[in-house]
Amino acid sequence: MKERILKIADKLFYLQGIRAIGVDTIAAEIGISKRTLYNHFPSKDALIAAYLERRFVRPPPSQPAASAKSALEQILATFDSLERRFASSDFRGCPFVNAVAEVGGEVRTVKKIAKAFKESRRIWFRDRLNELGVAEAEALATQLVLLVDGSIAQDLVRDDPAMARAAKEAAKVLLRNAGVNVEDDTSSKPTSKRGKRLPH
Numbered sequence: 001m002k003e004r005i006l007k008i009a010d011k012l013f014y015l016q017g018i019r020a021i022g023v024d025t026i027a028a029e030i031g032i033s034k035r036t037l038y039n040h041f042p043s044k045d046a047l048i049a050a051y052l053e054r055r056f057v058r059p060p061p062s063q064p065a066a067s068a069k070s071a072l073e074q075i076l077a078t079f080d081s082l083e084r085r086f087a088s089s090d091f092r093g094c095p096f097v098n099a100v101a102e103v104g105g106e107v108r109t110v111k112k113i114a115k116a117f118k119e120s121r122r123i124w125f126r127d128r129l130n131e132l133g134v135a136e137a138e139a140l141a142t143q144l145v146l147l148v149d150g151s152i153a154q155d156l157v158r159d160d161p162a163m164a165r166a167a168k169e170a171a172k173v174l175l176r177n178a179g180v181n182v183e184d185d186t187s188s189k190p191t192s193k194r195g196k197r198l199p200h
């Protein structure tokens with residue numbers, strides 16, 4: 001039951017917004033009473049925190065196997081993955097940023113979880129950059145994270161998955177400036193534009 005509650009809360013919070021969805025709506029969607037929901041989550045704040053923790057999937061470490069992608073390929077693949085996500089009809093941006101924007105000033109754990117998530121991504125970039133021998137890995141990792149978040153914001157405003165490709169090209173410039181040998185990738189094809197967004 002706890003996982004069922006989280007699954008429905010995840011869908012409703014992400015697609016419609018945390019403020020827009022109350023525990024009554026979540027309980028009704030599942031077909032349970034509010035009391036049953038509160039048996040598993042004592043408050044909406046606790047449910048919000050659990051929703052974000054469920055979304056907090058830590059990035060995998062680099063795989064040294066010969067068949068695995070190189071550190072550079074892994075970094076650039078991040079932007080390819082973003083482009084695919086942007087093209088999805090149910091993409092609503094970063095759930096952690098959304099949560100901070102909605103209730104970060106009211107639910108203290110929200111900022112803490114969001115900050116931990118963003119830092120885990122920055123550290124992942126830093127570790128890949130260290131594998132490439134980049135001298136200023138810490139600073140460049142921060143810049144790459146900014147490109148990721150910036151492309152997400154631009155896609156939400158423009159409704160254009162190509163923003164991820166633009167961020168990837170900017171990442172290549174930064175990597176080249178850091179001394180990484182980056183070849184031009186001309187094999188990527190434009191991603192089809194997704195359908196209309198659902199109303200918030």
